[in-house]
Amino acid sequence: MPYTKYRPFLDTNPVSLPDRQWPDNRIVKAPRWLSTDLRDGNQALIEPMDPARKRAMFDLLVTMGYKEIEIGFPAASRTDWDFVRSLVDDDAVPEDVTVSVLTQARTDLIHRTIDSLEGFPRATVHLYNATAPVFRNVVFRNDKEATKQLAIAGTQDVVDYMEKTLGDDMIVGYQYSPEIFVDTELDFALEVCEAVMDVWQPSEEREIILNLPSTVERSTPNVYADQIEWMSRNLSRREFIVLSAHNHNDRGTGVATSELAMLAGADRIEGCLFGQGERTGNVDLVTVGLNLYTQGIDPQIDFSRIDEVRSVVEYCTRMEVPARMPYVGDLVYTSFSGSHQDAIKKGFEARRKKIAQTGDDTWDLPYLPIDPADLGRSYEAVVRVNSQSGKGGVAYLLSTTRNMDLPRRLQIELSQIVKDHTDESGGEVTADELWYIFADEYLPASEVAGLEPWGQYALKGMNISTGEGSASQLTVTISVGGEDRVISTSGNGPIDAFVAAIEQLGHRIHILDYTEHALSEGGDATAAAYVEADIDDKILWGVGIDPSTINASFKAIISALNRTRR
Numbered sequence: 001m002p003y004t005k006y007r008p009f010l011d012t013n014p015v016s017l018p019d020r021q022w023p024d025n026r027i028v029k030a031p032r033w034l035s036t037d038l039r040d041g042n043q044a045l046i047e048p049m050d051p052a053r054k055r056a057m058f059d060l061l062v063t064m065g066y067k068e069i070e071i072g073f074p075a076a077s078r079t080d081w082d083f084v085r086s087l088v089d090d091d092a093v094p095e096d097v098t099v100s101v102l103t104q105a106r107t108d109l110i111h112r113t114i115d116s117l118e119g120f121p122r123a124t125v126h127l128y129n130a131t132a133p134v135f136r137n138v139v140f141r142n143d144k145e146a147t148k149q150l151a152i153a154g155t156q157d158v159v160d161y162m163e164k165t166l167g168d169d170m171i172v173g174y175q176y177s178p179e180i181f182v183d184t185e186l187d188f189a190l191e192v193c194e195a196v197m198d199v200w201q202p203s204e205e206r207e208i209i210l211n212l213p214s215t216v217e218r219s220t221p222n223v224y225a226d227q228i229e230w231m232s233r234n235l236s237r238r239e240f241i242v243l244s245a246h247n248h249n250d251r252g253t254g255v256a257t258s259e260l261a262m263l264a265g266a267d268r269i270e271g272c273l274f275g276q277g278e279r280t281g282n283v284d285l286v287t288v289g290l291n292l293y294t295q296g297i298d299p300q301i302d303f304s305r306i307d308e309v310r311s312v313v314e315y316c317t318r319m320e321v322p323a324r325m326p327y328v329g330d331l332v333y334t335s336f337s338g339s340h341q342d343a344i345k346k347g348f349e350a351r352r353k354k355i356a357q358t359g360d361d362t363w364d365l366p367y368l369p370i371d372p373a374d375l376g377r378s379y380e381a382v383v384r385v386n387s388q389s390g391k392g393g394v395a396y397l398l399s400t401t402r403n404m405d406l407p408r409r410l411q412i413e414l415s416q417i418v419k420d421h422t423d424e425s426g427g428e429v430t431a432d433e434l435w436y437i438f439a440d441e442y443l444p445a446s447e448v449a450g451l452e453p454w455g456q457y458a459l460k461g462m463n464i465s466t467g468e469g470s471a472s473q474l475t476v477t478i479s480v481g482g483e484d485r486v487i488s489t490s491g492n493g494p495i496d497a498f499v500a501a502i503e504q505l506g507h508r509i510h511i512l513d514y515t516e517h518a519l520s521e522g523g524d525a526t527a528a529a530y531v532e533a534d535i536d537d538k539i540l541w542g543v544g545i546d547p548s549t550i551n552a553s554f555k556a557i558i559s560a561l562n563r564t565r566r
């Protein structure tokens with residue numbers, strides 16, 4: 001490939017900051033957020049949002065807690081203008097939300113943009129012009145001075161026209177973006193921003209938002225961080241400036257770029273939900289927000305119903321959120337491989353114990369950086385079973401979907417049975433399919449609809465009496481190949497007596513392990529019993545489910561017996 005036609009970024013726009021501070025900084029609070037879903041996000045859609053979709057997006061952003069929302073480029077099109085006006089007409093903007101509108105530095109567009117704001121209680125006018133060499137030379141055919149003058153004139157236009165047209169009771173802020181900041185010589189970006197500030201005159205009550213976009217991401221995030229720190233250190237009137245980062249994702253590092261920008265001094269992050277936006281998109285606000293959350297920082301945004309957020313965004317943008325999208329994709333809380341499933345299962349068990357014993361619910365789970373429940377995702381989706389899965393995943397699914405708490409060696413036995421199935425089918429086994437595989441293998445068919453009956457033996461009835469200190473007397477009816485046999489025995493306990501009954505059927509049987517637990521709570525609780533037995537020199541597990549614990553254990557022994565002969 002002709003790689004020599006590309007130049008290293010640092011050869012085109014070098015940054016020197018040997019005493020950089022940002023690598024030692026820590027992010028300790030959420031930035032101010034700006035959602036540009038309705039502007040940058042919308043302008044990049046194959047089919048831009050219609051009014052209903054725009055409104056759904058706006059309402060979603062408000063509900064989630066975004067306080068600054070760029071609602072469009074009202075001078076660009078009738079649809080953008082109408083949408084902006086509809087928010088005033090419908091009184092749709094809550095007290096604590098500030099809308100923002102974008103314009104180029106062109107008088108007619110600036111005036112129309114400001115006209116669109118009439119009636120809003122507060123708003124921000126956002127003006128941009130590209131400042132980088134290739135744009136000066138190719139797009140604007142301007143030198144540096146003319147580029148700066150465009151920013152100055154545009155800002156002056158904004159100031160003058162606001163004063164002339166907007167009432168005193170309206171709070172209007174100003175944002176300036178030197179578009180293509182990353183490719184702009186730093187000293188020139190600084191010069192333009194200073195010139196813009198000279199016009200706007202920021203002060204205690206009159207902040208200015210200076211937005212330094214990686215319009216096209218072309219360097220590693222550390223270079224951008226150097227650029228942000230350099231600007232942050234060299235800008236005058238820094239205390240009145242809200243330094244904003246607007247990052248695209250051309251190199252796939254938009255999130256890292258925004259995070260490093262925060263370390264380097266950015267106060268505000270602009271982006272779109274799930275990374276919508278031009279080309280590879282704007283930075284994903286959900287990922288940046290939830291990355292903060294997983295560090296114990298309140299993102300100030302409600303992500304607790306992430307699937308609802310996703311479905312509204314998919315409706316509005318007519319684009320699908322990919323299955324591996326951080327925090328929200330279909331597969332991100334799913335583990336297929338055996339060792340991951342095993343670790344997750346153990347992690348959940350350890351967590352339950354830790355909470356019960358100490359009340360400490362600090363999150364520390366193998367392979368899961370976030371508790372899916374915090375985002376409204378269910379644990380059932382965490383583990384899925386295919387040919388890569390081991391005992392942990394199988395046991396986890398049966399535990400979460402059926403309350404079955406399988407003993408470890410039974411897990412190993414079942415896992416091999418499931419693997420035979422997945423090796424043959426090649427695909428995933430759903431929780432329902434797993435239940436059918438399990439039931440077909442271990443349970444009398446009558447208990448699970450849709451399965452063929454199997455097994456030479458079945459428990460038909462029993463009567464047991466145990467006197468104090470004396471042996472259990474058992475009379476049991478067992479169907480043998482369809483014919484009922486009534487057997488009377490005794491033993492040290494019910495299981496011992498039942499084993500004696502099985503021996504009367506001509507089998508050698510020795511119980512190796514036995515456990516039981518309730519499957520549900522309350523008076524109508526059902527019990528599950530698990531028996532590992534050596535029957536006629538075959539070691540196998542059997543499972544029984546019944547409202548009576550004794551019946552469940554007898555069924556488990558019958559299950560193991562039938563399996564030796566299947």
Ligand SMILES: CC(=O)SCCNC(=O)CCNC(=O)[C@H](O)C(C)(C)COP(=O)(O)OP(=O)(O)OC[C@H]1O[C@@H](n2cnc3c(N)ncnc32)[C@H](O)[C@@H]1OP(=O)(O)O
Nearest residue numbers: 040043073075076077104105106128129130139140179215
């Ligand atoms: C990085 C970003 O995403 S910025 C946002 C970009 N979004 C959009 O552009 C969406 C909406 N835009 C539009 O609908 C149109 O571009 C309009 C209505 C704003 C303007 O349309 P037109 O007047 O036909 O101009 P056109 O779209 O061709 O824009 C190019 C012209 O604008 C000039 N221009 C581009 N950006 C700016 C700017 N920020 N400030 C001043 N002039 C600018 C160009 O130099 C060019 O001028 P020229 O025709 O004299 O060479």
Ligand SMILES: CC(C)C(=O)C(=O)O
Nearest residue numbers: 128177179180213215
């Ligand atoms: C207008 C600016 C902020 C922009 O969208 C960009 O540079 O990507």
